[in-house]
Amino acid sequence: MYPLHFIRERLAGHEPETFTVRENTRQAAVAVILRETDPGGTDILFIKRAEKPGDPWSGHMAFPGGHREDSDDSLKQAAMRETLEEIGLDLSPAEYLGPLDQQRAMPRGRPLNMLIAPHVFTLSGNPDFTPNYEVDEVVWTRLGPLASNERHDWETRPMAGQPTIFNGYRLERGHFVWGLTYRMLKSFFTALDPDWQSPPER
16 A cells, blocks of 8 residues: 555665766656555645647646756755646645656657656645646546556557557546656656566556
8 A cells, every 4th residue: 555654664765876967968857746545545646737739748647847947956946846836836844755766758769868856755635736837637646556556557659650559557537647757656666665566568
């Protein structure tokens, strides 16, 4: 069920993989937001990005976040600022559990000189959200069925004009989490349990 005390303990000792930042490396960060539920379960938050022409992540399920600005002291601060801007959620009172492995951006299978740093937070209660123009929907879902691979699924989507199978997780309301966010989830589950078995993929 992945209770918060277990997640807190495992992330306290996690040493995340990081990438060398060069002068032209673009940096971004996302917030992996958790909340405790009864009895002893945990929810995780996703956003559905708004449809936007030219955006390689248009309409995708994602974690709130975005590019690091010059005003951000750190990638963690960038994740917090972007979360406030995108869904109106102030993470400054939230408990910070730590960073996860950094990821390389690979929209449509093309690697970019861009890293994304996930940072994990936990909060209490059921906060209100005020999504901005970048977000169509905010979705809570149970973490346990994702980590157990109960909700593992796949979809066929066009890639370079060809139908391509993508693996991911199907949420309760039909949303499909794939691509970069899917890779982040698998990294998260491995940080929680080094023996975690990645699901069989098509």
